[in-house]
Structure formats: C-alpha cells, structure tokens
Amino acid sequence: MNGHSNPAIDGLAKCDFHRHRLPCSVARCNNIVYARQLCVRHGGKPKCAHDDCDANARPGGFCYRHTEVRSKRLCSQPLCTNAAHAKGLCVRHGGGRRCRVDGCKTLARKGGCCVRHREGVACADAFEMTLDWIDAIEPLDDAILDCLIKTCAADTSSSSPTTIDVEWYAL
Known part of the structure; x- marks a missing residue:
C-alpha cells in the first residue's frame, strides 16, 4: 500500500498493518478502501454539500470551509x-x-x-441507612439505661455519693 516503507508479507503485496484492508476499486489505485470499495480520493467520502465545492465533507455534510459557525x-x-x-x-x-x-x-x-x-440517590440511601442504624441500636441504648437505673437503685442503700438522675428518661 502507499505511504510507508513497512515490508510486505510473503505472498501478499501488503504489509502486516494493511493485510486485511482492500485496495480501491479504481484501476491502478493502491490506496485502501474508505467506503463503497473506494478510497477517499476516488469518492469513498461524501463531498461537501455547498455548491461548486469538491472538498470532502465533515460530519454535518459540509467541508471545513463551509461549515456553519455555530x-x-x-x-x-x-x-x-x-x-x-x-x-x-x-x-x-x-x-x-x-x-x-x-x-x-x-x-x-x-x-x-x-x-x-452529587452522589444523588446513593447519598439519600446512605442517609436512610444511617437512620436505620440508629433505629437498630435504640433497644441496646434502652437496655443499657435500664441496667444503669437498676444498678443505681440497688446502690441507694450504700453511702456512696454517686447517683444518677434518671428523671430525664421519663420524658
């Protein structure tokens, strides 16, 4: 194929890079096919839609000279x-x-x-999981508090100065 000096593979007229690419269907053209069995030079790419322009079109149908500046x-x-x-x-x-x-x-x-x-739904789910975690440990908090109340009630007979005010728990 044209354009470089890579050695041809034995039995083929092509190098390793071009071995699966077909040549252009125009006689004596060794360029590789772009589309419709034609290379870019022979019409494999669509032409610019602007009147009297033979340049190759870019996406949008026009060449770089006639593309609308958006x-x-x-x-x-x-x-x-x-x-x-x-x-x-x-x-x-x-x-x-x-x-x-x-x-x-x-x-x-x-x-x-x-x-x-920015985490979107994942962030909201994490917040709900946090609330679920708090709800899950609430019975444990109640059990610890009950244990403390019972311990304090049992200690009231001693002369220990340590007391726990549990009035707030009734709220």
Whole structure:
C-alpha cells in the first residue's frame, strides 16, 4: 500500500498493518478502501454539500470551509451576554435546574444533584441507612439505661455519693 516503507508479507503485496484492508476499486489505485470499495480520493467520502465545492465533507455534510459557525445561544434577558441553558435563559436568570434533593435550593451539577448531593440517590440511601442504624441500636441504648437505673437503685442503700438522675428518661 502507499505511504510507508513497512515490508510486505510473503505472498501478499501488503504489509502486516494493511493485510486485511482492500485496495480501491479504481484501476491502478493502491490506496485502501474508505467506503463503497473506494478510497477517499476516488469518492469513498461524501463531498461537501455547498455548491461548486469538491472538498470532502465533515460530519454535518459540509467541508471545513463551509461549515456553519455555530455560536452559542445567549440568554434572552436584556443586556445579558451569558450562554443560555434551559428555557432560553442563563443559570443566573432561571435557566438552570435545581438540585432534586428536597429542600435544597442549589443548582444541579451532576445527575440532577448539586455538588453537596452529587452522589444523588446513593447519598439519600446512605442517609436512610444511617437512620436505620440508629433505629437498630435504640433497644441496646434502652437496655443499657435500664441496667444503669437498676444498678443505681440497688446502690441507694450504700453511702456512696454517686447517683444518677434518671428523671430525664421519663420524658
């Protein structure tokens, strides 16, 4: 194939890199096929859609000379030069999305959540797991407190100055 000096494989006219690539179907052309059994030079790539232009097209149908320069849409508020996001508005004028966590007024960054809640659902699940953990150890806390109350009640007969006020527990 054209373009480099890699040695040809025995029995083939191609190097190891080009061994599975077909040559262009145009007579005496040794370029590799791009599409439709043609190399780029012979029409394997589509041509620019602009009138009287034979350059190869880029994505979008036009060559680099005729591609439309897409400028960013600007915020629709008067005198604002920021880029528009949603509803034709910039973030400052209400074009951004709010974080999906209840009560959070911060703008969403990733996955519908703000930076603070960026873990999204995983963060909410972790919070629920924390509450589950607290609920799970509550009986243990009650058992420890009951044990302390019984111990203090048994110690009241001694002259020990150590006492525990358990009035708050009744609340």
